[in-house]
Structures are given as C-alpha cells and as structure tokens.
Amino acid sequence: MRKRQKQPQEVVAPNSEEGGPSIDAIFQRNEVRDTFRMSFLANRLVLPVYDEIKRVHGLCRGEYLLLFCLSYIDELTAQDVAEVTGRPRNSISRAVHRMLDEGYLTRSADPADGRQVLLRITPKGQRLHIEIIPMFVTQQSAILSCLSAAERSQLDQLLSKLVLGASQ
Numbered sequence: 001m002r003k004r005q006k007q008p009q010e011v012v013a014p015n016s017e018e019g020g021p022s023i024d025a026i027f028q029r030n031e032v033r034d035t036f037r038m039s040f041l042a043n044r045l046v047l048p049v050y051d052e053i054k055r056v057h058g059l060c061r062g063e064y065l066l067l068f069c070l071s072y073i074d075e076l077t078a079q080d081v082a083e084v085t086g087r088p089r090n091s092i093s094r095a096v097h098r099m100l101d102e103g104y105l106t107r108s109a110d111p112a113d114g115r116q117v118l119l120r121i122t123p124k125g126q127r128l129h130i131e132i133i134p135m136f137v138t139q140q141s142a143i144l145s146c147l148s149a150a151e152r153s154q155l156d157q158l159l160s161k162l163v164l165g166a167s168q
Contacts (some may be wrong), residue, residue: 042107049135057128062095064088066128067104070121077116104128 027037040159050061054108059067065085069076076084099105109137110116121129144152 003029013095041143045139046136049139052135053132057132060095061090062091063099063104064132066092066095066099066119067121067125067132070105070119071126071129075118079116081119099125119150 027033047050053059053064069081078092078096082089105115110118
C-alpha cells in the first residue's frame with residue numbers, strides 16, 4: 001500500500017486580492033529571514049540584468065564581473081576578482097580566457113610575483129562596460145524606488161557596514 005504524501009499547507013495573505021500565497025509569509029516565518037530577504041532582493045536586482053547581458057552581448061556573469069571590477073581598479077588578478085565577487089575561481093578563470101580572446105582584457109606578469117598575472121581592461125572592454133552599466137542602474141532604480149531619499153541613505157550606510165563586516 002502506498003503512503004499518501006502530505007500536501008504542503010498553503011499560506012494565504014489575509015487581504016490577498018488573488019487569494020494566493022503571501023510572499024511575505026515565507027520571509028516572516030523562518031529562522032533566517034534576513035538571509036532569504038537579502039537573497040531575494042539580490043536575485044531580483046541582478047538576475048534579470050545578467051539574462052539581458054547574455055542575450056544582448058553573449059557574456060556570462062563571470063565575464064561581465066571581470067569588466068566591472070577592472071573598470072574601477074586598474075589591475076587585478078583573477079583570484080582578486082573571484083574574492084571580491086564571491087564567484088568560483090574556475091568560472092572566473094574561464095571568463096578570463098574568453099575575455100582575453102575577445103580583446104576585452106590584457107594581461108601581464110606581476111612584477112612583484114612572477115607567478116601571478118595582472119589583468120587590465122582594454123578600451124574595447126571599457127566601452128562594453130559603459131554600455132552595460134545602465135542596465136544595472138535601471139534595475140536598481142526600479143527596485144529601490146519604494147524608498148525615500150532618507151531611507152536610501154540609511155540603506156547605503158547599512159549596506160556599507162554589512163559589506164565591511166562580511167569582508168573581514
């Protein structure tokens with residue numbers, strides 16, 4: 001005899017117009033609500049943009065992150081990019097090879113450590129970054145539009161504090 005699987009109970013918002021599950025209930029009724037709320041927001045912020053970058057420019061996330069990082073810091077190693085972005089080293093390594101082949105990056109030996117390779121963005125790579133960054137600006141503006149100027153300032157301070165704390 002087969003056991004019947006218990007169906008998960010659906011949580012419905014008290015005033016939900018559609019009568020469907022309330023997304024807020026998921027974020028309020030768990031032990032790690034801040035983690036899941038931050039993950040939800042991060043995904044809403046970046047995933048649609050990365051999908052568009054892939055569709056329009058044929059770049060994967062790691063490839064664009066190289067352009068992004070090197071647009072603001074003149075020279076980095078692939079390991080530096082992996083560390084600052086939290087992306088796996090192997091995906092950054094693959095991205096480096098493709099971006100070098102496409103002419104978006106150059107590399108040179110690190111004079112301080114001959115085993116390391118320093119990466120630099122080329123003018124072609126910088127032009128591509130300048131073309132892509134408005135996609136992120138638009139998405140960020142849309143997501144954060146529900147906040148007042150004071151709330152945006154407070155969010156900026158809190159995010160800075162969290163990033164600093166997480167990087168130590």
